Amino acid sequence: MRTIGEVSAAFRLKPHVLRYWEQQFPMLQPLKRSGGRRLYRADDIAMVETIDRLVNQEGYTLKGAAKAISAGNVDNTAPAASAIPRGTTMAIPETAAEVAPAVRPGGPGPEVTQQLRAIRDRLAAALN
Structure with a gap:
């Protein structure tokens, strides 16, 4: 408790x-x-x-x-x-290669996932 x-x-x-x-x-x-x-x-x-x-x-x-x-x-x-x-603490992945695909039934399709990863990578590059 x-x-x-x-x-x-x-x-x-x-x-x-x-x-x-x-x-x-x-x-x-x-x-x-x-x-x-x-x-x-x-x-x-x-x-x-x-x-x-x-x-x-x-x-x-x-x-x-x-x-x-x-x-x-x-x-x-x-x-x-x-x-x-x-x-x-939990490790936070820094690149798209470290992230497992997060596709759920009824979730975003692979093209949306790829677009989101590309956006995340561009944002990460801008911070560096």
């Missing part, structure tokens, strides 16, 4: 964001102790991780993320945050 402070630090979110997500996502229900103190179980942490990925990485709206989760259209194969040691 983790406190709201530990979970917010692990995901680099403010505690008020987690409390707001509890209102928007009925499936996120941490235990509440006396005084309203929240304790997040492993399932709750996995749900926070999924919501964070959908909203902050994949660009879903909160409503869209809630619909995707309740419809079961979400891939929950990422490791749970509790399994990742604190201080661990």
Whole structure:
């Protein structure tokens, strides 16, 4: 079990964001102790991780993320945050060759993916 402070630090979110997500996502229900103190179980942490990925990485709206989760259209194969040691950072690919193709059913076609990669590469070159 983790406190709201530990979970917010692990995901680099403010505690008020987690409390707001509890209102928007009925499936996120941490235990509440006396005084309203929240304790997040492993399932709750996995749900926070999924919501964070959908909203902050994949660009879903909160409503869209809630619909995707309740419809079961979400891939929950990422490791749970509790399994990742604190201080661990993830490598971010710098070139299109390092990125695995991200084609989902109903997602953008290969030509759109190629165009987006070309744009990303031009932006990366402009920053260097």
